[in-house]
Amino acid sequence: MAKLLLVDDEALVRRSMQKTLLRRGFTVETASNCSEGLATFEASHNTASPFDMALLDLNMPNFDGIPAHAAGLDLLTKLREINPELIAIVLTAYDEVDTAKDAVQRGARSYFVKGREQGLVNLINEILG
């Protein structure tokens, strides 16, 4: 089953999403900020089981630990530098056209407005085929 990296600074959101994805049979590892997310990704990158997909919150503390509007995109850029083929979905609390475009330009496969976890599960399944 696919292995997912979920990075979100909100503990309850992170845990709830993780539980839902675990129920659907995914392997899920979590991180609460950009630095932790990058470290987790790097740790498994050259192993036998690298991440198949990254789910990245958009608005969370950046690499300096300061809350930033599009910190998730900075993390996305770093992850894709490590693995240019990485499939990533950017998660956000509200839809914003310009940010969505920016996310796609930086290599995100999709931009998902948080709310219905079943929708996210369907999207992941669709992308991973």
Add this chain to the structure above:
Amino acid sequence: MTSSERQAKLLSATLRVANNIASILDPQELLQKTVDIICDEFRFYYAGVFLLDEKGEYATLKAGRGNAGIAMLAENHQLKIGGNSMIGTAVATQKARIALDVGEEAIFFSNPHLPNTRSEMALPLTVGTSVLGAVTVQSVEESAFSDEDISTLQGMADQLAIAINNAHQHAENQFLLAQAERRARLLDAANEVGRGVASILELDELLPKTVDIICDAYNFYYAGVFLIDENKEYAVLRAGRGEAGKAMIAADHKLKLGGNSMIGMAARERIARISLDVEGEDAFFRNPHLPETRSEMALPLAVGTNALGAVTVQSIEGNAFSDDDIQTLQTMADHLAIAINNANLLKEVERTHAELLRTKTYEALSSATTEAIHWIGNKALPMTTTAARMKEDLNESELDIESLKEDLEMIDHSAKLIMDVKEALLGPARETAPRPVMLADIWLASAYHANTPTQKLTVKANPNAPLAFGDSVQLVRAFGSLLRNADESGAKNITIESAPSAQKGFVITRISDDGIGIPEAMQDKIWASFFTTKGEGFKGMGLASCLHIISQLNGSISVESVPEKGTTFIIELPAAEASSANLDIAPGKVSLIAPEGEWTSFVSEALQSAGTEVLNKFDPSVDLLLLDETLADETLPTLEKLGSKTLILSAAPKVENITKYLQSGVKDMVLKPYSVEELAEISG
């Protein structure tokens, strides 16, 4: 008439002329009087006075005896200098000419008004080397003039010349004086406009004032100021003197730039247009409101190459403007132009500022809204997603109780955070009731309500710190947020001190901690709602509501922070006016149970000065027990016998505490008094 009689007459006539010379200032009157005296006293046929014209070409008759004189004056009788007349010759040579028989005198000019003249003398009017004119004296007799007559009359002529010269000098002095006075008035006017230019920024005030100053100082018929409109098509009248000005402004009077008006041309070309006789001026705008205008000047209002408008100045007299007038008025116009330019720049700055403010407000609202949406979205999200998952789980044949418990916990936690936000938003919105408050005591009350560990906290006493004027309930809320922030920053020490502010009428209070500090990049964001540096378990509402409360009390709050070193919040609040009241009526004996400190000293001293015995322990015999809220919980179990005499005093009474204490039997829970008046109210 004997020779001696004639001698006496001559003397008397000379004296009379001398008297007239001394007493008559009007030159015309002086000349006429002189010819009359000469004729009356000497019984000559005719006498007349000629004065040299400005070009020195003719001697013009200025006074003449009798009807002949009147007729010749009416004809503007003139004789060419050096021509074929005795007068012309006398003036040219500056020497007397005497013809004892004019018929034989080659240069006698035969005058039809004086047919009977047989003798004539022409006496030059000279002062030093200057010749002013000549006097003619004529007789019907031949050889009418004796040597004495000649010398006496020449003496008279000399005196007359001096008098005429003096009169001319006097007239010239008068003219110079009038000119100097006018110049002084103009300078005053220019200064007044200058003062207005420097002090009045509102054009609607400055421009009417300027046209009034111009008209009053110069006594001009009309003055007006035109400014170029935004489309640069018209010069629009913005201020005009008197009723004409009012009527034209009401009619939105404007003149096309560069059109057929002096103003339109002056404004566009930035060059003054001056017409000393408007009838001959092609570019003169014939204005029905100003029918009497004879002279007009249109002075440009410009700063550098920037044309702003023009000033019109109008007079009912032709040739009304001197060079001085034009120069002074153009200087005034130049000053006015600078003021108009400044006013325009100020308006531009204000417009830009308003635009910037709108943009910033929009950005702030947008940013706050974004933060709020993000926060609410993140807090509410686990509730909906977890509930959905629980529904699915409950349909499973085997329930995962631990997972369901965890999900319920998540829902509960999210819901609590949302409810806390409601309180954080509601708190500052409550109506404030400012009163004098003791800041050190408010901090202690805040620490009590915020559960700040007492071992970390030091509240420094400062007897010089005045009372602040604020709402104690709101301040406890605000200070509580600061104390919680300090505690949560990992601080080991939190120090508070208050002092008079450098800003008059204010008191300053600082809270410093040695916690992790706030990164510089975040220092300007911390005041925004839903912004937190402490992670997802926090609302990010504390400082926002703190700022709101302090601002509502007309105070200010700022932050200084060094990462890893600590943070200081500086609050300035209005100081309360000191009260000199004393307690008039007080209970005989009071127990005061409160922590040692500024407030306890204040209450003890106030009660003691009113004759109350104050105990700091329980005594069943007291009339009143004043119990500080911070000691209430530990003290209440021992209060059975004193309950009905007990007042619990709190800087910020909470509804749940009031209920609890009243149920325990105390008399009341009230706001802590910080002034003698408030103390009198609760202890009376």
